[in-house]
Amino acid sequence: MMQKPDGADGLVTINPLTDSELLASAAEQDTLAFEQLYARYSPTIYSLIKKIVSDKESAEKILVEVFLIFWKRIEDFNKENLFTGLVLLTRNKTLDYMKRKHGNTILPEYEDNYERYNIIPNLSNKINPLKLQNALKIKYEIGEMIKGLTDAQRYVLSLFYFDGLDENEISQKLKIPLPTVRSKLQVATDILLEKTRTLESYNG
Incomplete structure (x- = not known):
């Protein structure tokens, strides 16, 4: 969002959109808004994946899959708990990926209902959101x-x-x-x- 400050002709101030604003736009299939969410959160999400997965190739593949799920099911994410939701989604998807890769656990077929009930986090509106800046702090x-x-x-x-x-x-x-x-x-x-x-x- 571009805003021209009072008394400063020719100067503009860039006000970053909030998670809620970006999420609302992305839910309307605004790919630019989704790209901003990706840029905002992918470094932290990738770091979380690397805490669980050692090899770079698997970590990068999981990162892509996490954000594909996020894009596909973006309406399932609460705007007040976005970062918390992404962290839980990442954990669930990473653990599921590793169990399937190593084949030491029998899991149901990965299909739409399985993803919805086992991978997508179920967050209550009452959960206090874990803001990115606080997490980094x-x-x-x-x-x-x-x-x-x-x-x-x-x-x-x-x-x-x-x-x-x-x-x-x-x-x-x-x-x-x-x-x-x-x-x-x-x-x-x-x-x-x-x-x-x-x-x-x-x-x-």
Whole structure:
């Protein structure tokens, strides 16, 4: 959006469109608006994929597929939770891709309904949106929080959140009792939650 400021002939100020404005335009098949959303979020989304996928070729392929799904189902995304929705979509798609690639998990055929109910995130309007600038702002602090966990706690969290294993699968993989898995997840989550509250209080 171009706007000419008062008393400044010949000068213009560029006001970047908000996510809500771009999302509304993209939903009307405005490809330029979608390209702006891609430019805004693809670097962060690619970084998230690379935390789960090691090889560049797979990461780039997943990035393309994530934004193809986003374009195809853009009306399913809440304008107030866009970044959160893209992050969850990326996680779901990446884990599904890796499981299918390695073939160590039997999954249903990937078709329209499967994508809608297993890949597309279901976000409530009541969820507080995770804004991109806030996520980038606390990126370092989150890294420091995770460093404060024990090796066992970090590993269990990684298996649960990034490898997509459930509690039973983690128990079988690590050959430890299910209550132990639940305890480690709970303790690690409580620690991160408390550190997050402290950080929010400090930044607020």
